[in-house]
Amino acid sequence: MREAEVLTRYKAWADDLFLAALSSLPDTELTAPRSIVFGSLLRTLNHSYQMDCVWKCHLLGKPHGLTTRNPDDCPELEELIVRQRSIDEWYVNYANTIAENELKEIVEFEFIGGETGRMNRRDILLHVVNHTTYHRGQAAGILYQINVTPPATDFPVFLRETKAGTW
Template sequence: MVTYSAAYRMVHYMAWANHVTLQNAAQLSEEELHASRDTLFKTIAGTFDHILVIQEIFLAHLQGTKHNFTGRSRTTPLPFNDVAHRLRELDQHYIELAAHWSQDDLEEIIPFEFVNGGTGTMSREDILLHLANHSTYHRGFISTLMYPYHINSAASDLSVFLRDIWPIVKTINTPRQRYQAIIDQ
């Protein structure tokens, strides 16, 4: 029997839950997605863009490259459809990375600089778990922002993923096919 690390499962969960929440949000109009709110990232679309920015920042850390971000969000968030497309591509990329990393790779410590100053270190596994946790936190906030619109929202809970999606996904051989199964469910 193949054993999967928690980080490996959580990257798949993150991709699936991001996809579900993006689909839920896609039911809203552009006006509703970009309606200004008294929140940290100002809009539903802006909050999704923040999730994307953090995933882009940590990808640069994992690759040992520089990124161009000076904060945790863009001055002007990308349009929702661009964010949705890029976030799905990046989620697929994280699934592919996790599939190729051994336990030793996951335990490797990655040094980086925080966008607000200072240095940090995290293992690859901790970075993946951070990204999954970070996305979950903000998807919950997005769900709260969407609640007044009374749309037909699909659940994106970890327990639903583990019951309905993971048993299928873990039997598939390639990362690309696993990601396709995630978005097809």
């Protein structure tokens, strides 16, 4: 299995495990104001999802339509889980089907703030995985503050539990 395939599968696994663990939390904990850039646990995870959508659009060369990294529209957890699973599946399928030489192709895009950027497709996939890991870490910090132990979503745990193998 190639690097991009392993990493997108890791992201899907970790997202699913983490979001499923939140299902037992009351909505009041998910939406409670927190001293975090996106304002709440749920909005932090929605940001990750929304940015997954933005990067998918960049990969496809389509406009994403967002003007902010923290959109007003924030679904309830159940809907966010459905949406996140769907986009994670898209990334897994994308990584499974993209040719090695296509991973080197440069994609030009516009950041939400208006500046332009250029990255190859491999680096975009790496960023998508890394970005979500970062925000899962922020969300895990919130869970610890409310005395909830988050699931272990470390990459070595994924490799051990799924026997994803080496690249």
